Amino acid sequence: MTTTPHPEAPPTASGFFGEARTGDLVALALAAVIASLVLSDWPVAIGTWLGNDIFVRYWPRLAEGLGVTLQLVAISIVLGGLLSLPLALARFRNRGFASTLAYGYVYFFRGTPLLAQTFLVYYGAGEFSDTLRGIGLWGFFKEAYWCVLLTFSLNTAAYQAEILAGAIRAVPRGQWEAAHALGLSKPVAFVKIILPQAFVTALRPYGNEVILMIKGSAVASVVTVFDLMGATRLAANRTFDEQVYLWAAVVYLLLVETIRRVWDLIERGLTRHLRRRA
Amino acid sequence: MRFVIGLAAAAVALATAAMPVAAKEWKTIRIGTEGAYPPFNFQDSNKELQGFDIDIAKALCDKMKAKCEFMAQDWDGIIPALKAKKYDAIVASMSITEERKKQVDFTDKYYQTPARFATKKVGGFTAVTPEALKGKTVGAQSSTIHANYLEDLYKSKGVTVKLYGTQDEANADLAAGRLDGVLADSVVLYEWLEKGDAGKCCQFVGPDIKDVKYFGEGAGIAVRKEDKDLKQQFNKALAEIIKDGTYEKLNKKYFPFSIY
Numbered sequence: 001m002t003t004t005p006h007p008e009a010p011p012t013a014s015g016f017f018g019e020a021r022t023g024d025l026v027a028l029a030l031a032a033v034i035a036s037l038v039l040s041d042w043p044v045a046i047g048t049w050l051g052n053d054i055f056v057r058y059w060p061r062l063a064e065g066l067g068v069t070l071q072l073v074a075i076s077i078v079l080g081g082l083l084s085l086p087l088a089l090a091r092f093r094n095r096g097f098a099s100t101l102a103y104g105y106v107y108f109f110r111g112t113p114l115l116a117q118t119f120l121v122y123y124g125a126g127e128f129s130d131t132l133r134g135i136g137l138w139g140f141f142k143e144a145y146w147c148v149l150l151t152f153s154l155n156t157a158a159y160q161a162e163i164l165a166g167a168i169r170a171v172p173r174g175q176w177e178a179a180h181a182l183g184l185s186k187p188v189a190f191v192k193i194i195l196p197q198a199f200v201t202a203l204r205p206y207g208n209e210v211i212l213m214i215k216g217s218a219v220a221s222v223v224t225v226f227d228l229m230g231a232t233r234l235a236a237n238r239t240f241d242e243q244v245y246l247w248a249a250v251v252y253l254l255l256v257e258t259i260r261r262v263w264d265l266i267e268r269g270l271t272r273h274l275r276r277r278a
Numbered sequence: 279m280r281f282v283i284g285l286a287a288a289a290v291a292l293a294t295a296a297m298p299v300a301a302k303e304w305k306t307i308r309i310g311t312e313g314a315y316p317p318f319n320f321q322d323s324n325k326e327l328q329g330f331d332i333d334i335a336k337a338l339c340d341k342m343k344a345k346c347e348f349m350a351q352d353w354d355g356i357i358p359a360l361k362a363k364k365y366d367a368i369v370a371s372m373s374i375t376e377e378r379k380k381q382v383d384f385t386d387k388y389y390q391t392p393a394r395f396a397t398k399k400v401g402g403f404t405a406v407t408p409e410a411l412k413g414k415t416v417g418a419q420s421s422t423i424h425a426n427y428l429e430d431l432y433k434s435k436g437v438t439v440k441l442y443g444t445q446d447e448a449n450a451d452l453a454a455g456r457l458d459g460v461l462a463d464s465v466v467l468y469e470w471l472e473k474g475d476a477g478k479c480c481q482f483v484g485p486d487i488k489d490v491k492y493f494g495e496g497a498g499i500a501v502r503k504e505d506k507d508l509k510q511q512f513n514k515a516l517a518e519i520i521k522d523g524t525y526e527k528l529n530k531k532y533f534p535f536s537i538y
Contacts, residue, residue, distance in 0.1 A: 123447075123450060125454075126450055126451060126453075126454035126456065127454070129454040129455050129456075133455075138455070142455065142456050144440070144456075222443060224417070224440040224441060224442060224451075233354065233420070234420065234429075234441065237354055237420060237421030237425075238377075238421070238426070238429075240357060240358070240377075240378075240380070240381045242358065
């Protein structure tokens with residue numbers, strides 16, 4: 001019996017991201033700047049140097065708020081992503097309880113404002129505090145932070161489910177058939193063939209969702225969470241100086257710009273099989 | 279041509295310069311209030327603004343022979359909106375404090391009530407010093423003297439401070455058990471604790487708090503710094519309604535005790 005020679009590896013450009021570009025360095029630098037804003041207080045030194053008392057006094061609180069915002073967005077995007085997979089799969093069924101439930105879920109969370117959902121969970125839970133205490137859930141709902149995290153995760157799960165479902169639908173049927181012809185089971189075909197291709201399509205909408213979440217997370221400030229927006233409002237209220245909102249705007253811009261550049265990077269990695277070899 | 283433009287420009291400059299000097303006639307006064315601070319200012323079921331602040335403002339406008347227009351504005355933006363000329367005066371139980379005096383001018387006080395803590399009847403606290411409240415969570419309305427007081431004196435002592443858009447929200451969280459206590463104006467808390475069911479959970483705790491540095495010299499009407507004439511007219515009208523008994527009548531309508 002002759003052994004078939006090992007098939008040649010698919011053509012790829014060097015490395016996951018291909019050739020390094022200056023844009024990559026900018027993305028890395030931006031991410032480093034944001035990390036340093038949370039972890040160190042160099043902006044205070046600059047504020048002192050500029051003689052800006054308000055900045056010196058309130059920047060540390062904004063930095064703390066920025067940390068909270070990053071946490072809220074990162075955790076809810078991940079949790080929402082996990083929840084979105086079963087939701088997206090349920091959306092593919094034509095009928096049945098799971099499909100109706102998923103439809104209703106997405107319908108509700110996409111159809112109502114995040115602010116309303118946050119109020120509903122936070123003050124709604126407050127109304128039923130005795131019941132929640134009875135079933136041992138009050139410890140969770142007592143904290144504004146957990147209420148916000150729950151609401152954000154549920155909300156983004158609905159959007160991510162739609163993104164994922166659309167992207168899976170966009171993978172040509174032939175891919176399923178080819179996998180079947182190769183004798184791959186459906187779950188294996190889904191995980192190894194369909195999902196990776198769907199991610200390429202879904203990447204940009206995902207980036208959009210992350211950006212919307214970063215800005216939407218400002219809602220947390222209305223239920224006593226001191227995120228970036230909450231800290232900004234506190235500083236503006238104490239100082240009656242609207243320049244604080246300008247600093248916050250710059251920080252939000254910085255966050256969104258970083259996401260944009262990181263997304264460029266990831267896209268290059270995911271589409272490396274489509275690039276010509278040098 | 280250039281001469282004409284120059285002349286016109288000079289005329290405009292002159293008119294603008296002269297404006298603050300000429301006493302503006304205040305026929306209509308637009309008054310900003312919060313509308314979420316019962317019993318001082320709130321919206322009734324018909325969305326009409328009601329309350330002690332509103333009645334006082336109406337009485338003052340009567341004396342000044344001016345027409346008053348009321349508008350509701352979120353508390354957080356109430357001073358910025360005055361400076362942006364959305365209205366001409368704030369009658370919203372605003373305490374006269376040094377911090378605010380840097381932004382706006384105040385009339386004489388039209389009432390003065392102390393601040394007080396409230397806590398749960400069951401499982402609440404008994405002492406209200408920062409040391410005693412260490413590890414507890416207390417709430418107040420944001421950008422109020424009460425919030426500043428907690429932020430400055432309690433937060434650094436290990437007390438968790440939560441700030442709310444309105445006092446009602448803070449009260450709701452106290453009732454739900456998210457807060458161990460709230461700090462607010464004693465009369466506002468009195469209204470919540472003694473009238474209606476929502477406040478049955480809770481009670482006053484600790485003494486009246488009157489620290490002038492934080493709580494100022496009572497509530498006054500805020501006007502823009504350039505409107506000195508409006509401030510004078512308000513002060514004159516205020517003295518008149520106190521003298522002729524109108525003030526006392528309004529006080530009695532809302533409170534069984536004097537709040538002046």
